[in-house]
Amino acid sequence: MLISQAIAQTVAQTGVLAAEAPAPWEAFALNMLLILTLVVMFYVLLIMPQQKRFKRHREMIDQLKKGDEIVTSGGFLGKIDKIKDGDDEVVIDLGNNVKVTALRSAIQNKAKAG
Template identity: 50%
Template sequence: MFATPAFAQAAGGAGSAFTSFVPLILIFAIMYFLLIRPQQKKVKEHRAMVEGLRRGDQIVTQGGLIGKVLKVKENDEVEVELGEGVKVRVVRSTIATVLSKTEPAEKA
């Protein structure tokens, strides 16, 4: 007449297998929208910023050096002037931010 614990556990059946995965699926969805997706967006914006570098832009490297772009080279390098007569070659991916952008030359 009364249900023993063994019968009560068996009553869940096949539906409980799916319901046990629902929290796991929800945790993955939350992690995707809170961590993975914003990070991918940030990487995409940084790549676009680095691809848009032009001569005359003021930049900051990841090391904290501030300089002016002198030449954008083809092989992922940028020539930067840190001070008067101080020129260095910097890998494009190490540029953290662009402080001021130069306007593109107008075509006549």
């Protein structure tokens, strides 16, 4: 028995016709709705949190002052010795009179007290 014959026999037995295919514009609208939903979810779940983290990091960097204990993205712990005005660099005292110059963007966060 062929599949089409089996389907015809099932329809004849149940008396229920298969649902008609949606109109082309309905299928297009459903596909566009799905794509729009995915774009919104992508924006809300990935882009917005990243923008918030970037904003908090920028605010933290702008509020740095001499004497703040920091952690660099390279893992160095130190205190800010000097902030160069008009420049994107800071001088970090790593201890034992070791001082390095780093970009502000290399500062990951402020060190936790204790």
